Amino acid sequence: MTIEIKHITKNFGNFIALNNINLNIVPGELLALLGPSGSGKTTLLRMIAGLETIDETDKGEILFNNINVATKKIDERDIGFVFQHYALFRHMTVFENIAFGLRVKPKKERPSNEEIKQKVNKLLKLIQLDGFATRFPWQLSGGQRQRVALARALAVEPKVLLLDEPFGALDAKVRADLRKWLKELQTQLGITTVLVTHDQEEALEVADRIVVINKGKIEQVGTPQEVFHNPANEFVINFLGSVNLFHGRVEEEGRLSLSSTLENDHSKFLIRPHELEIVSPNSADAILLATVKYVQLAGSQVKVELTHLDNEQKHILVEVSHYEFNDKNIKKGDIVGIRPRELRTFQDGAGI
Amino acid sequence: MKTFNDAKSTQNEPKWVQFILIGTAVLFLLVMLVAPLITIFVEAFRKGVEAYFVSFNDAYVLQAIKLTLITAAIAVPLNLVFGVCASWAIAKYSFFGKSLLITLIDLPFAVSPVISGFVYVLLFGAQGWFGHWLIENDVQIIFAVPGIVLATIFVTFPFVARELIPLMQEQGNDEEQAALLLGASGFQTFWKVTLPNIKWGLLYGVILCNARAMGEFGAVSVVSGHIQGVTNTMPLQVEILYNEYNFVAAFAVSTLLAILALFTLLLKYMLEWKVARDLEKLKTDE
Numbered sequence: 098m099t100i101e102i103k104h105i106t107k108n109f110g111n112f113i114a115l116n117n118i119n120l121n122i123v124p125g126e127l128l129a130l131l132g133p134s135g136s137g138k139t140t141l142l143r144m145i146a147g148l149e150t151i152d153e154t155d156k157g158e159i160l161f162n163n164i165n166v167a168t169k170k171i172d173e174r175d176i177g178f179v180f181q182h183y184a185l186f187r188h189m190t191v192f193e194n195i196a197f198g199l200r201v202k203p204k205k206e207r208p209s210n211e212e213i214k215q216k217v218n219k220l221l222k223l224i225q226l227d228g229f230a231t232r233f234p235w236q237l238s239g240g241q242r243q244r245v246a247l248a249r250a251l252a253v254e255p256k257v258l259l260l261d262e263p264f265g266a267l268d269a270k271v272r273a274d275l276r277k278w279l280k281e282l283q284t285q286l287g288i289t290t291v292l293v294t295h296d297q298e299e300a301l302e303v304a305d306r307i308v309v310i311n312k313g314k315i316e317q318v319g320t321p322q323e324v325f326h327n328p329a330n331e332f333v334i335n336f337l338g339s340v341n342l343f344h345g346r347v348e349e350e351g352r353l354s355l356s357s358t359l360e361n362d363h364s365k366f367l368i369r370p371h372e373l374e375i376v377s378p379n380s381a382d383a384i385l386l387a388t389v390k391y392v393q394l395a396g397s398q399v400k401v402e403l404t405h406l407d408n409e410q411k412h413i414l415v416e417v418s419h420y421e422f423n424d425k426n427i428k429k430g431d432i433v434g435i436r437p438r439e440l441r442t443f444q445d446g447a448g449i
Numbered sequence: 450m451k452t453f454n455d456a457k458s459t460q461n462e463p464k465w466v467q468f469i470l471i472g473t474a475v476l477f478l479l480v481m482l483v484a485p486l487i488t489i490f491v492e493a494f495r496k497g498v499e500a501y502f503v504s505f506n507d508a509y510v511l512q513a514i515k516l517t518l519i520t521a522a523i524a525v526p527l528n529l530v531f532g533v534c535a536s537w538a539i540a541k542y543s544f545f546g547k548s549l550l551i552t553l554i555d556l557p558f559a560v561s562p563v564i565s566g567f568v569y570v571l572l573f574g575a576q577g578w579f580g581h582w583l584i585e586n587d588v589q590i591i592f593a594v595p596g597i598v599l600a601t602i603f604v605t606f607p608f609v610a611r612e613l614i615p616l617m618q619e620q621g622n623d624e625e626q627a628a629l630l631l632g633a634s635g636f637q638t639f640w641k642v643t644l645p646n647i648k649w650g651l652l653y654g655v656i657l658c659n660a661r662a663m664g665e666f667g668a669v670s671v672v673s674g675h676i677q678g679v680t681n682t683m684p685l686q687v688e689i690l691y692n693e694y695n696f697v698a699a700f701a702v703s704t705l706l707a708i709l710a711l712f713t714l715l716l717k718y719m720l721e722w723k724v725a726r727d728l729e730k731l732k733t734d735e
Contacts, residue, residue, distance in 0.1 A: 148626055172632040184623035188645040198631035201641070246627075253631060 098162055098175075098256040098289050099124055100145065105157035107140055107149065107313075114140040116313040118157075127283050127290045129304035133336065134295055137313040139261055142293045146178050146259050147171040161256070174257075177250030177288075181262040183242045185234040191245050192230040195220055198253035220248040223282070240271040247279075251286075258283075258290040264299065276303050297337045301325060309333050331367060331443050340367045341413050343384075343437075353384045353440060364442040370416040375401065375427060376434040383434025387413055392429055394419075406432060489707050493700035504701035512678045513686035514705070516594065520669075520682060521662040524601040528658050532609025533651070537643075539610075540617030541625070554610050557603055565603050566671025569596055592674030597682065600668040605658045612654035613647055619728065620646055649723040656720065660713040664706055 100122035107115040115137045122128050130138040143149040144159065151157055151167050158165050166174055185194050193200075195217045199208055208216065221227045224244040234242055243263055250258060263279070264272040280303045283290050294300050300307050301321045309316040309324060309332070317329035328334040343366040345355040353366065376383050387403035390412075399422040405411040413435060417425075427433065494501050504510065535554060539547060557565060571577050573590040583590060590596045624646070628638040644651075666684040673680040677689065683702055690699035 146630060171629045176630060178630045180623050180627065182623060184627040186624055186642055201631065201633040201637045
């Protein structure tokens with residue numbers, strides 16, 4: 098299903114939760130709404146679901162397959178919704194939780210008991226919880242509960258699946274497993290899915306496209322590669338990972354010349370830790386000298402923290418591979434040169 | 450139980466201090482609560498079992514029991530509905546004047562029951578605000594059954610709401626939203642999701658509400674007019690019998706109220722345990 102969001106604004110009292118949002122959601126894609134808490138991403142999701150109304154004075158519209166759903170009730174929207182805290186019906190078994198959406202259908206559309214049983218068993222297999230039908234929610238782990246919540250949402254065959262921080266309450270290992278599983282499931286079912294998350298890693302891993310939201314405004318829409326490698330502005334680059342900030346100017350030969358203050362002809366340069374290289378202090382490519390303060394060896398990359406040689410207050414973070422780290426024989430206390438592999442600056446919000 | 454054990458392990462008072470504290474509490478309970486309860490039964494059976502049962506073979510007594518049952522049968526279901534509505538509104542929505550509503554619900558607890566009765570006399574009595582209109586239309590509220598029911602509803606209003614508000618606030622409305630999104634109607638959501646989640650708390654509130662409705666004296670006394678066989682409830686009848694020096698009958702009717710109280714306590718104990726278990730489940734849910 099195509100979802101078009103046109104000129105949506107939402108106020109809670111004096112607080113502007115969403116400010117003129119325009120967004121198209123393509124059929125079959127997994128779209129992530131990514132932003133810090135309070136950015137309005139959950140409000141947007143709840144508006145798509147119909148849990149929040151469009152302000153009456155507002156001329157915004159939400160269209161499902163070109164039909165305005167503003168006046169449609171929640172249950173007419175064909176939406177599957179998964180909550181952060183699962184919201185399973187605590188007095189019902191896993192089976193009854195999944196069957197709920199089928200059992201509350203009007204008599205004419207309601208499947209027979211036998212059909213419901215088949216459908217629920219099929220879904221239990223899909224979420225790899227066959228044999229758990231008679232358990233109650235409190236007898237399940239967090240990851241299992243969230244899978245039941247997903248099966249419950251899928252039982253009514255929704256046209257859109259909306260997930261509100263679905264893995265937010267789970268621990269790191271379960272979260273990683275579950276999002277991989279979700280991605281496979283979503284690809285297999287081909288259902289249009291919108292996922293809200295504040296975890297950039299999660300968004301980068303599962304989404305086909307990412308919408309970066311901040312303070313009620315869309316900062317950038319793009320594929321994970323686009324938003325990570327070609328961030329539209331300073332907010333996006335900061336939110337999608339660590340970044341080093343330099344003030345300076347590009348000289349004629351393409352070399353960055355730093356200055357301590359931000360003057361008229363100087364710009365801000367934002368460079369990711371893996372885009373910096375540690376070189377010999379005598380190298381002509383080095384834009385500055387720095388002291389190695391701390392080395393973190395755990396992880397897939399070595400994280401090297403340095404401070405400017407002339408200013409202990411200015412920190413730099415560089416990520417290098419373990420091989421490169423060993424080759425260059427970097428040690429704590431060394432004075433080294435720093436060379437950027439990429440230069441990225443934003444002027445008036447535009448990226449280079 | 451748990452807190453008691455914890456207290457014992459952290460505060461190492463000498464044995465004799467514990468003994469005196471526990472002894473004082475037990476003695477106090479015996480003198481102030483258990484002894485009167487026993488007295489009721491002793492006095493009721495003073496002239497034998499036969500005399501006890503003869504006490505109930507009296508038109509006025511039977512009428513009083515009937516009126517008490519009728520009053521409870523009207524007041525309790527109404528307060529059940531009011532209580533659920535009020536707690537739903539308070540727990541699931543935010544609106545202007547919410548804290549005022551919560552305060553108003555507690556009003557009957559804060560006001561002396563006699564004053565609650567008087568308020569109705571001032572409103573509906575012959576000299577009251579609506580008195581003139583009521584007389585013209587031949588409606589009698591004060592010194593009649595409607596007044597007794599109104600006063601009882603007023604006095605027992607907080608029980609259901611007070612029990613449900615914290616329970617519903619704790620549970621939030623995610624489950625209700627999930628049900629609506631799955632296509633359930635408002636009624637289906639209430640019946641299949643909300644009600645099962647609050648059923649033990651609701652029953653607890655109803656039991657307490659019922660006990661108070663049947664036992665209320667002050668408010669009812671003001672609006673009743675003490676017409677024997679017409680507007681006397683059980684507590685009022687007990688007073689009249691006692692004033693007539695008919696002690697056996699007075700205590701015999703009292704035993705019914707005492708049994709109601711004991712039964713209420715038993716149910717309350719069982720339901721408290723159920724409600725606590727429901728909340729426990731909620732915590733493991735997070």
